[in-house]
Amino acid sequence: MNVLSWPVLVSFSDAQADQHILDIACGNGLTSRRLALLGANVTAFDFSAELIRLANARPNPASRIRYHVIDATDESALLSLGERSFDSAMCNMALFDLADIEPLFRALPKLIKSDGVFVFSLTHPAFNNASSMHVVEEIDYEGEIITLYSVKISRYITPYQAKGLALRNQPKPQMYFERPLQYYLNLGFQNGFVLDGFAERAFPPEHPQTFP
Numbered sequence: 001m002n003v004l005s006w007p008v009l010v011s012f013s014d015a016q017a018d019q020h021i022l023d024i025a026c027g028n029g030l031t032s033r034r035l036a037l038l039g040a041n042v043t044a045f046d047f048s049a050e051l052i053r054l055a056n057a058r059p060n061p062a063s064r065i066r067y068h069v070i071d072a073t074d075e076s077a078l079l080s081l082g083e084r085s086f087d088s089a090m091c092n093m094a095l096f097d098l099a100d101i102e103p104l105f106r107a108l109p110k111l112i113k114s115d116g117v118f119v120f121s122l123t124h125p126a127f128n129n130a131s132s133m134h135v136v137e138e139i140d141y142e143g144e145i146i147t148l149y150s151v152k153i154s155r156y157i158t159p160y161q162a163k164g165l166a167l168r169n170q171p172k173p174q175m176y177f178e179r180p181l182q183y184y185l186n187l188g189f190q191n192g193f194v195l196d197g198f199a200e201r202a203f204p205p206e207h208p209q210t211f212p
Contacts, residue, residue: 025094029055
């Protein structure tokens with residue numbers, strides 16, 4: 001969050017004080033709280049009543065956040081939040097958890113002001129999906145043992161759904177709804193959005209990934 005997604009989300013959304021921002025599938029409210037600390041007024045929602053309960057239990061900076069339990073696949077429920085009410089909308093690492101994103105993409109142009117933006121982040125669907133196999137190999141290269149890491153992909157271009165684990169030792173698998181990049185972008189274009197920013201992030205050398 002700190003290294004990969006948050007700097008880009010803030011930059012692309014141009015989040016500023018007193019803007020009204022919609023936080024989609026907010027979970028426990030981490031992104032909502034960060035936006036509120038920037039001075040934005042945040043309307044946040046999630047399908048899970050338990051996650052909204054946890055979000056409400058956390059600090060609400062200057063009481064700038066309003067939480068709702070709403071299903072992001074229900075277009076009429078989304079529109080009840082107020083048409084043309086938002087300067088921008090944000091969805092941080094959640095679109096792949098939604099069984100159907102078309103109602104959301106249809107509703108967003110009605111919820112966001114005419115000059116507003118929609119910013120979302122994803123794990124890269126080409127290299128991080130339910131079919132990906134993480135491979136570790138060793139090679140003797142010029143007298144030194146080198147460890148090589150790679151990803152083997154068996155499915156990508158055709159949307160599908162599968163169970164997966166977000167965390168190691170997760171007690172119960174969850175559903176992932178895998179879609180290629182073109183699915184997200186074309187759905188945006190069909191609903192009047194224009195792509196004016198795109199970033200692919202990776203951990204820099206000073207922030208190496210570690211695994212137990």
